[in-house]
Amino acid sequence: MSPEAPIALFVTCLNDTLFPRVGQATVRLLERLGHQVSFPAEQTCCGQMHVNSGYGAEALPMLRRFLAAFGDQELIVSPSASCVATVRSDYPAIAREAGDPGLAAHLEALTPRVFELCELLTTRLKLTDVSASFPHRVAYHPTCHSLRGLELGDAPLRLLGAVRGLELVELPEAEVCCGFGGTFAVKNADTSAAMLADKLAALRACGAEVCTTVDSSCLMHIGGGLSRTGGSIRTLHIAEILASEAGPAS
Amino acid sequence: MKGPRSFPEAAREALADPTLRRNLGRATATIRARRAAVVAEKGDWQALRDAGAAIKADTMSRLDDLLEQFERQVELAGGTVHWAVDGTEACKIVAAIARDHDCSRLLKVKSMATDEIGLNASLAEAGIEAIETDLAELIVQLAGDRPSHILVPAIHRNRDEIHALFAEHLGAKPEETEPEALAAVARRHLRRQFMTTSMAVSGANFGVAETGAICVVESEGNGRMCTTLPDVLVTVMGIEKLIPRWQDLEVFLQLLPRSATGERMNPYTSFWTGVRTDLPGDGPREFHLVLLDNGRTRALADPHGRDALHCIRCSACLNVCPVYERVGGHAYEGVYPGPIGAVLAPQLEGVESRSSLPFASSLCGACLEACPVKIDIPSMLVHLRAAAVGAGATPRSERLTMAALARGFGSPRRFEILQRFGAAVQRRLPRDRRMARAPGPLGRWARSRDLPEAPPESFRAWWKKRRDGGG
Numbered sequence: 182m183s184p185e186a187p188i189a190l191f192v193t194c195l196n197d198t199l200f201p202r203v204g205q206a207t208v209r210l211l212e213r214l215g216h217q218v219s220f221p222a223e224q225t226c227c228g229q230m231h232v233n234s235g236y237g238a239e240a241l242p243m244l245r246r247f248l249a250a251f252g253d254q255e256l257i258v259s260p261s262a263s264c265v266a267t268v269r270s271d272y273p274a275i276a277r278e279a280g281d282p283g284l285a286a287h288l289e290a291l292t293p294r295v296f297e298l299c300e301l302l303t304t305r306l307k308l309t310d311v312s313a314s315f316p317h318r319v320a321y322h323p324t325c326h327s328l329r330g331l332e333l334g335d336a337p338l339r340l341l342g343a344v345r346g347l348e349l350v351e352l353p354e355a356e357v358c359c360g361f362g363g364t365f366a367v368k369n370a371d372t373s374a375a376m377l378a379d380k381l382a383a384l385r386a387c388g389a390e391v392c393t394t395v396d397s398s399c400l401m402h403i404g405g406g407l408s409r410t411g412g413s414i415r416t417l418h419i420a421e422i423l424a425s426e427a428g429p430a431s
Numbered sequence: 432m433k434g435p436r437s438f439p440e441a442a443r444e445a446l447a448d449p450t451l452r453r454n455l456g457r458a459t460a461t462i463r464a465r466r467a468a469v470v471a472e473k474g475d476w477q478a479l480r481d482a483g484a485a486i487k488a489d490t491m492s493r494l495d496d497l498l499e500q501f502e503r504q505v506e507l508a509g510g511t512v513h514w515a516v517d518g519t520e521a522c523k524i525v526a527a528i529a530r531d532h533d534c535s536r537l538l539k540v541k542s543m544a545t546d547e548i549g550l551n552a553s554l555a556e557a558g559i560e561a562i563e564t565d566l567a568e569l570i571v572q573l574a575g576d577r578p579s580h581i582l583v584p585a586i587h588r589n590r591d592e593i594h595a596l597f598a599e600h601l602g603a604k605p606e607e608t609e610p611e612a613l614a615a616v617a618r619r620h621l622r623r624q625f626m627t628t629s630m631a632v633s634g635a636n637f638g639v640a641e642t643g644a645i646c647v648v649e650s651e652g653n654g655r656m657c658t659t660l661p662d663v664l665v666t667v668m669g670i671e672k673l674i675p676r677w678q679d680l681e682v683f684l685q686l687l688p689r690s691a692t693g694e695r696m697n698p699y700t701s702f703w704t705g706v707r708t709d710l711p712g713d714g715p716r717e718f719h720l721v722l723l724d725n726g727r728t729r730a731l732a733d734p735h736g737r738d739a740l741h742c743i744r745c746s747a748c749l750n751v752c753p754v755y756e757r758v759g760g761h762a763y764e765g766v767y768p769g770p771i772g773a774v775l776a777p778q779l780e781g782v783e784s785r786s787s788l789p790f791a792s793s794l795c796g797a798c799l800e801a802c803p804v805k806i807d808i809p810s811m812l813v814h815l816r817a818a819a820v821g822a823g824a825t826p827r828s829e830r831l832t833m834a835a836l837a838r839g840f841g842s843p844r845r846f847e848i849l850q851r852f853g854a855a856v857q858r859r860l861p862r863d864r865r866m867a868r869a870p871g872p873l874g875r876w877a878r879s880r881d882l883p884e885a886p887p888e889s890f891r892a893w894w895k896k897r898r899d900g901g902g
Binding site: 242330 | 815
């Protein structure tokens with residue numbers, strides 16, 4: 182890639198609105214690594230909630246919006262595995278089903294340039310050590326979209342493993358869904374809560390100070406449960422950990 | 432339309448039962464571990480899955496021709512073939528065969544197809560008693576209960592519950608509480624039935640078009656008894672159970688037991704083709720095959736749904752599903768529980784009456800990962816959700832919210848307005864338990880989770896300031 186081209190940040194609607202610190206950490210991290218970051222202000226939401234809840238046809242304006250915001254970008258990064266999975270695996274099919282093969286073709290050309298943050302760091306920028314420092318005991322919960330959608334494998338763990346002072350603790354049954362599932366969390370709130378309760382128990386059992394992952398949505402659910410049930414475990418997006426530097430305690 | 436309860440409603444009841452959750456958690460964890468071990472030892476597992484998926488896709492693409500070939504082969508071997516468009520028709524056919532032979536009792540081999548059409552209840556109405564011979568089906572039948580798992584119908588019951596049941600119905604002694612003793616009690620009861628009943632009804636795991644053979648895979652030997660001892664055998668087989676060639680079994684007989692019970696090979700694999708000719712040998716003198724549609728051709732016509740017909744009923748998707756593990760099979764209010772049930776029930780019964788099922792999943796994808804024939808259950812659930820939305824089966828408030836949000840997200844300007852409005856509201860709301868009283872999704876969220884803290888500004892506001900400030 183040309184070192185001059187800025188990396189366009191697709192921050193996602195959730196991070197933009199509720200977790201701006203995740204977007205800020207992504208910017209800080211990439212700039213520290215010597216990259217220029219741009220934020221195409223035309224972006225809004227990828228439409229994942231609509232698509233996964235059966236309102237795929239209604240998501241069409243969001244597909245067009247994504248194309249308008251990022252169509253010209255050479256490289257796009259997002260700190261969300263599930264949003265990247267939506268763009269990559271659902272977009273072209275939705276456009277085709279809506280009878281817009283032109284849009285589908287444009288999106289097909291665009292999606293290979295869209296990367297989840299850990300993916301960008303490890304496969305595109307070929308980095309494992311991003312010179313971060315975070316002296317805490319951290320449990321990594323692999324979100325379903327990162328694990329079975331994007332197939333990130335151990336990329337996040339390798340990145341975390343290279344962080345100074347960070348102690349990775351093994352989360353029991355880590356690959357079991359936390360119970361978020363988008364609108365599932367409210368449509369099937371009781372089942373979602375039962376799944377969450379088991380995830381929280383696993384987090385407590387492993388002695389972590391911090392639970393991290395690659396999706397703010399799952400973290401919002403896990404964090405909401407942790408805050409409700411008390412205790413000292415915090416949630417942080419992996420971008421926040423990777424952006425941390427030695428110095429005053431983060 | 433007053434049909435089954437909605438999934439969230441049925442799930443709430445199941446979640447409140449700690450014994451059920453313990454029974455299920457223990458049983459599914461055991462099967463999961465066993466499956467993982469025997470799958471891991473197959474170096475060509477992914478190739479086997481690909482082959483299984485390809486054979487099923489090929490079968491479905493020419494199902495009409497293959498079914499006719501199958502019919503010819505079964506009849507050549509001395510069997511009689513019946514075609515049933517739905518469950519009512521299939522039940523009538525079986526009852527008529529029983530009446531023709533003056534049978535007031537018949538044996539049952541564990542079969543999903545006959546559960547699907549409610550055969551036992553239908554036969555009872557006709558004055559014919561159906562005796563389940565699979566141990567777990569027997570437990571369920573004695574308890575007047577419903578199966579809660581495709582393969583392990585009594586997975587929701589523990590040993591003590593089973594002992595109580597056998598003591599009441601089969602004369603189990605107080606000390607007969609160990610699994611071996613309980614199995615012996617059932618065996619005493621079942622042997623009597625096997626020796627004195629002249630008709631049996633089975634399902635089919637596979638039907639081989641090329642030879643007319645039927646295959647049933649089982650663990651207990653009760654199926655072998657039923658298919659060899661009685662003079663009259665009736666097999667009720669969903670039309671999707673067909674495979675083209677005998678050789679295809681090489682693939683499926685590896686995929687099925689490893690995925691289902693976590694065994695390299697199941698204890699009993701029975702094949703029969705038509706009727707016995709070398710009297711007095713084993714096997715029925717009279718064989719009837721009932722080919723059941725019951726919604727399957729409708730599923731076949733749906734390009735997004737037809738892969739569900741590839742299902743070989745192994746239950747791997749149930750055992751790995753975090754939703755199934757917590758709520759059990761009864762919450763699905765139908766014969767087919769778990770992820771595949773959430774697809775099959777709306778397909779076979781219509782999405783309007785089962786509209787909550789496609790939403791009974793966090794779309795975590797564990798089912799697809801485990802499926803031996805690679806059925807993309809998560810994608811199908813999403814398509815069925817769209818069908819439910821299209822049929823007007825989702826709440827009006829939800830449809831309006833989604834439409835409003837889609838419009839809002841369609842433009843950066845409107846998005847920003849929504850964002851500011853949302854943040855202003857959020858800052859005024861309590862984040863804790865008090866929010867659980869809020870109506871709608873917000874209250875359902877807050878029953879078990881605090882709301883996130885409202886940030887001082889959005890990312891885009893921060894970015895704008897930073898850019899304008901030259902940062």
